[in-house]
Amino acid sequence: MLSLRNLDKTYANGTQALRGIDLSVAPGEAVAIIGGSGSGKSTLLRLIGGLETATRGRVEIDGVPVSGPAETVGFVFQEPRLLPWLTVAGNVAFGLASLPRQERDRRVAEVLARVGLEGQGRRWPKELSGGMAQRVAIARTLAARPGILLLDEPFSALDALTRASLQDHVARLWLEDRQTLLLVTHDIEEALLLADRVVVLAPKPGRIEETVSVDLPRPRDRDSAAFEQARRYLRKALDHSLHGQMPAYA
Secondary structure (H helix, E strand, C coil): CEEEEEEEEECCCCCEEEEEEEEEECCCCEEEEEECCCCCHHHHHHHHCCCCCCCEEEEEECCEECCCCCCCEEEECCCCCCCCCCCHHHHHHCCCCCCCHHHHHHHHHHHHHHCCCCCCCCCCHHHCCHHHHHHHHHHHHHHCCCCEEEEECCCCCCCHHHHHHHHHHHHHHHHHHCCEEEEECCCHHHHHHHCCEEEEEECCCEEEEEEEECCCCCCCCCCCHHHHHHHHHHHHHHHHHHHCCCCCCC
């Protein structure tokens, strides 16, 4: 269980990024976080990942306070952040040095196949397209087998077709693994494709405005009437967080 309790974050310059965040995420649940500029979405994810420290409140995983990065938490950032002096396989294996060589090689081959990069391990980052590079970043995170997967707008820099393909691919991977997943995104459709719940943050300071359950069958159909209805409602909820008009589910 991931628990956020009365979480505040104020930076040294006095900017309050988050205020009074209370959220519980069950094991195996997928939660998306959306909100306008200044709503503290990425800050919230970094607090969960132990990359920043809260000003007040606490983040707990299975009752243990988060005090820094943990092996059980994997992070996929907006950019792939691949090491240019390592091959694709070397990047995926980064962080697996404690494993025996045979197990490390087996795990790297397995996750590369899962993200659609089977046989690409000897290539260099400079030879990859943006979509392929982000697949490597996802494979690197999955190779560590984290119990909690944090995604910080991982497809925002990609073109529309590549982004849609990777969204569907990550949705399939999550269905196979069912690890706890938290996704920060500006993309309403992406949130609906991946999440069981969508948390809408209001800005300045970031605070939870509404939590929307996504009761749609998986795999999700972008073209279905139910998906379109959910998309319209979530758009209204986001508008409400920014402008104060109550949404109506219709």
